[in-house]
Amino acid sequence: MFDLTIGGQQVATTARFAVRNPATGAIVGEAPNASAADLDRAVRAARDAQPGWAARPDGERAAACGAVAAILTEHAEELARLLTQEQGKPLNGLGSRWELGGAAAWAGHTASLSLPPEIIQDDEAGRVQGIRKPIGVIGSITPWNFPVMIAIWHIMPAIRAGNAVVLKPSPLTPLATLRMVELANAALPAGVLNVVTGDDRDFNIGAAMSEHAGIDKIVFTGSTATGRHVMRSAAGNLKRLTLELGGNDAGIVLPDADPAAIAEGLFWGAFINNGQTCAALKRLYVHDDIHDAVCEALVAFAGRIPVGDGMDEASILGPVQNRMQFDKLAALVSDAASRGQVLLGGRPGPGLFFPPTIIAGLKNGDALVDQEQFGPALPVIRYRDLEAAIAAANDNPNGLGGSVWSTNIEAARSVAQRLECGSAWINKHGAVQPNVPFGGVKQSGFGVQFAEAGLRENTTLQVIFG
Known part of the structure; x- marks a missing residue:
């Protein structure tokens, strides 16, 4: 009671x-x-x-x-x-x-x-x-x-x-x-x-x-x-x-990043709590030189994650919490699938379960990129020019978190300082601490x-x- x-x-x-x-x-x-x-x-x-x-x-x-x-x-x-x-x-x-x-x-x-x-x-x-x-x-x-x-x-x-x-x-x-x-x-x-x-x-x-x-x-x-x-x-x-x-956090992967080394961090940055996290990684901009390798490493890692009833000790991800959020997510993924390439997942169900979904070939202006999905779906956006990627990352009314992924920490910090967000992480995403202030900017x-x-x-x- x-x-x-x-x-x-x-x-x-x-x-x-x-x-x-x-x-x-x-x-x-x-x-x-x-x-x-x-x-x-x-x-x-x-x-x-x-x-x-x-x-x-x-x-x-x-x-x-x-x-x-x-x-x-x-x-x-x-x-x-x-x-x-x-x-x-x-x-x-x-x-x-x-x-x-x-x-x-x-x-x-x-x-x-x-x-x-x-x-x-x-x-x-x-x-x-x-x-x-x-x-x-x-x-x-x-x-x-x-x-x-x-x-x-x-x-x-x-x-x-x-x-x-x-x-x-x-x-x-x-x-x-x-x-x-x-x-x-x-x-x-x-x-x-x-x-x-x-x-x-x-x-x-x-x-x-x-x-x-x-x-x-x-x-x-x-x-x-x-x-x-x-x-x-x-x-x-x-x-x-x-x-x-709300947040629609962007991550930018620089061309010197190691795809295999960052795959796990990218996954948990995006899919922690099944993506139902304000400061989750919700848009990933990857340099053309390593775009395909990052996608392959990310898909390989995500494909090994067990999804099931949370009371099952073997489950690592569970269902979407409610029907309203599930339906919103499903509509965004369906639209994205018609515009890009579904690399993993994409098919909802049964019930409120939604598999980890990764979709490439999208751009700013596509709904899954522009809107906060708040679920287990990650759009990957290919870029060639870093200035254009930073502008695209900032081209959103939200400003909660962001991240930069690189083997060059100083270069990553330089990019991170240009992101319009309250918190920016290097080679990780969404890590909050009780001794560090946390809050958003913009909307x-x-x-x-x-x-x-x-x-x-x-x-x-x-x-x-x-």
């Missing part, structure tokens, strides 16, 4: 909705369908708890956050199995167990962070210091691709900084998050961390949170289109925002997460003279 967590208590709802396993279609469990009154109750609980939480000594808040990290580690297998059943990702490889390990690592690192007062001036003219204060109540809206880890990315810096949180997970993957919040409450004062879920049919909780006068900031990870709605809704009380939105959002910079996003600055 899964319930809301509000004010440190498990709260049942009259209405519930089914959550299904995308690999089998079977019902995994039923989630509570919260009402507007439930959301109001959660916001009140957070507002009541936040001043006392903020007033606690910094060391106490750090210790409580560390205790949450320990709880994640202790219950990792339980949460991973639940996550696999609702999200579809395999237990093994870069799947649910890996996600839970990452969530615990991020929680632990965030617990170690602090923002001491900054002495801006201290001389005969006077003393000026800047102090960081919590914002208040933070609303967290999380997606279905990494439900637990992204929730931790939102929650931990918020509570570490002295805020209280109302969390709303995706209706497609609410169960592991509900259980995680229930467990985490054992380490936190009542009301500091609350969770509300709903199917968004009769009452859209996310929209209501964005408009809610009792919520001071929204942290949202999801599509650019939804991010625009969040911005409009949040304008009523000038909420602060951190938005991590991939604004604000950063992780490290001290991400912690500061959960605070306001007060300057004290004297």
Whole structure:
């Protein structure tokens, strides 16, 4: 049985909705369908708890956050199995167990962070210091691709900084998050961390949170289109925002790269979490001199990856998480197949399974290149002129990540600095770390997460003279 967590208590709802396993279609469990009154109750609980939480000594808040990290580690297998059943990702490889390990690592690192007062001036003219204060109540809206880890990315810096949180997970993957919040409450004062879920049919909780006068900031990870709605809704009380939105990351392979050496990195850059990752490699530009060799090495590696039910320990990739995303992906691949050469995969099914798909012979202007596919399909674009490749990579409204692949690190860095994206990697793609800020530019959002910079996003600055 899964319930809301509000004010440190498990709260049942009259209405519930089914959550299904995308690999089998079977019902995994039923989630509570919260009402507007439930959301109001959660916001009140957070507002009541936040001043006392903020007033606690910094060391106490750090210790409580560390205790949450320990709880994640202790219950990792339980949460991973639940996550696999609702999200579809395999237990093994870069799947649910890996996600839970990452969530615990991020929680632990965030617990170690602090923002001491900054002495801006201290001389005969006077003393000026800047102090960081919590914002208040933070609303967290999380997606279905990494439900637990992204929730931790939102929650931990918020509570570490002295805020209280109302969390709303995706209706497609609410169960592991509900259980995680229930467990985490054992380490936190009542009301500091609350969770509300709903199917968004009769009452859209996310929209209501964005408009809610009792919520001071929204942290949202999801599509650019939804991010625009969040911005409009949040304008009523000038909420602060951190938005991590869509990505259409480009990778550029320089002519001196070793195709065999980079094939594995290219594959995981593109196909981690079955391609259902904001900062996955979604467009690959390969120099004409090594284009065919890179395609051959990539196809050979991808063809060996087992795809199946995530609960099967042998599976490395699982299904697409939901029908809407599957249908979008299938349409993009069908269009691409009519324009280029399908080197691997391309035929969807059965069910929501979609094989790793690699399509060459495409160009900017083709839908699979221009649009974010968010699934296991990679377009490969041949180029001859590096300047043209950089321009093509930047010719997109998104700017989350990018990568350059080369044996010449200095040349790769030079190209990477010209990519219009928040993070650029050399000879890898999508690797994020809890001690390194992460965020997008252009229409991939604004604000950063992780490290001290991400912690500061959960605070306001007060300057004290004297």
